[in-house]
Amino acid sequence: MTETTNIKAYGTAAAEAPLNPMDISRRIPTAHDVQIEIQYCGVCHSDLHTAKNEWHGTIYPCVPGHEIVGKIVRVGDHVSKFKVGDTVGVGCIVDSCRECQYCQEGLEQYCEPGMTGTYNSPDKYLGTPTFGGYSESVVVDENYVLRIPENLDLAATAPLLCAGITTYSPLRHWNVGPGHKVGIVGIGGLGHMGIKIAKAMGAHVVAFTTSESKFAEAKRLGADEVVLSKDEDQMAAYKGKLNFILDAVSAEHDINAYLNLLRVDGSLALVGAPENPLPVAAFSLIMGRKSFAGSMIGGIAETQEMLDFCGEHNIVSDIEMIDMQQINVAYERLLKGDVKYRFVIDMASI
Numbered sequence: 364m365t366e367t368t369n370i371k372a373y374g375t376a377a378a379e380a381p382l383n384p385m386d387i388s389r390r391i392p393t394a395h396d397v398q399i400e401i402q403y404c405g406v407c408h409s410d411l412h413t414a415k416n417e418w419h420g421t422i423y424p425c426v427p428g429h430e431i432v433g434k435i436v437r438v439g440d441h442v443s444k445f446k447v448g449d450t451v452g453v454g455c456i457v458d459s460c461r462e463c464q465y466c467q468e469g470l471e472q473y474c475e476p477g478m479t480g481t482y483n484s485p486d487k488y489l490g491t492p493t494f495g496g497y498s499e500s501v502v503v504d505e506n507y508v509l510r511i512p513e514n515l516d517l518a519a520t521a522p523l524l525c526a527g528i529t530t531y532s533p534l535r536h537w538n539v540g541p542g543h544k545v546g547i548v549g550i551g552g553l554g555h556m557g558i559k560i561a562k563a564m565g566a567h568v569v570a571f572t573t574s575e576s577k578f579a580e581a582k583r584l585g586a587d588e589v590v591l592s593k594d595e596d597q598m599a600a601y602k603g604k605l606n607f608i609l610d611a612v613s614a615e616h617d618i619n620a621y622l623n624l625l626r627v628d629g630s631l632a633l634v635g636a637p638e639n640p641l642p643v644a645a646f647s648l649i650m651g652r653k654s655f656a657g658s659m660i661g662g663i664a665e666t667q668e669m670l671d672f673c674g675e676h677n678i679v680s681d682i683e684m685i686d687m688q689q690i691n692v693a694y695e696r697l698l699k700g701d702v703k704y705r706f707v708i709d710m711a712s713i
């Protein structure tokens with residue numbers, strides 16, 4: 364039997380219930396585990412979707428949080444990659460089968476039997492759901508733990524673990540770099556990271572927004588140009604001009620309007636998750652051999668690569684710090700898009 368200890372957390376017992384303090388069990392570190400005292404945890408839109416069962420399949424009680432940073436306070440007997448005192452991070456993945464082709468290739472996020480999510484996945488050790496970062500501490504196999512560059516502000520680094528890798532991975536996969544014109548659609552939690560990372564990769568960045576009030580912000584974040592997406596003339600000026608588009612919008616929007624902006628062989632990758640199917644006109648793709656694609660977070664090695672890249676280029680998220688007790692208000696504000704650009708919970712407040 365796996366030995367456990369009780370710790371403080373914040374979670375919810377039902378879809379309609381607010382988040383409240385609760386006690387949860389964490390396993391005592393086994394041979395390859397590290398125990399991390401959580402200092403900060405980012406608030407991702409997925410946390411809210413899962414807590415409220417909007418994607419269905421939430422197992423209650425649910426403790427969200429997969430943008431975790433903190434310090435190692437205990438290591439298992441055979442841990443070789445980390446030691447007590449190390450500053451580390453945990454993103455969306457805490458385990459996977461480690462044997463399928465995707466795991467072998469470092470694509471744990473697409474593990475065939477399914478990765479173990481940081482929350483709301485079956486916990487291999489305890490038989491409960493996994494519980495996320497809205498908690499005092501977490502115990503994770505060292506192979507799923509990331510090293511945090513020392514020069515980065517720790518609280519502002521937390522969102523890199525989900526929002527950062529979600530945008531970095533497709534930008535890398537589609538070889539974004541110098542000489543490329545890249546569109547970033549939507550300037551929110553994901554989009555603001557997309558702008559910073561694409562710019563640091565050397566691309567010419569064109570940000571698309573529905574709100575003129577975000578023009579100055581987009582430029583401040585690093586966009587070379589900003590386009591008001593509801594203005595047809597502004598959109599027409601970019602027809603056939605972009606090599607790649609990262610679409611970070613979770614609301615309904617006209618995907619064909621963006622596919623028309625791609626050059627021949629250009630790709631548009633979705634990282635946002637609109638609730639309803641998006642209609643795609645065949646001619647939007649045929650005329651120019653274009654690809655309509657999607658991407659989900661990134662593997663462990665690539666997440667480390669992203670963190671190191673952000674360390675080199677001094678990239679962190681723009682955050683608003685909250686106490687744990689403010690989480691329900693933060694969720695309400697998140698629903699209205701009222702945050703610049705990520706809430707991060709100071710876990711000392713729990």
Ligand SMILES: [Zn+2]
Pocket residue numbers: 407408409410429455525526
């Ligand atoms: Zn997330």
Ligand SMILES: [Zn+2]
Pocket residue numbers: 459460461462463464465466471473474475476477
């Ligand atoms: Zn696998």
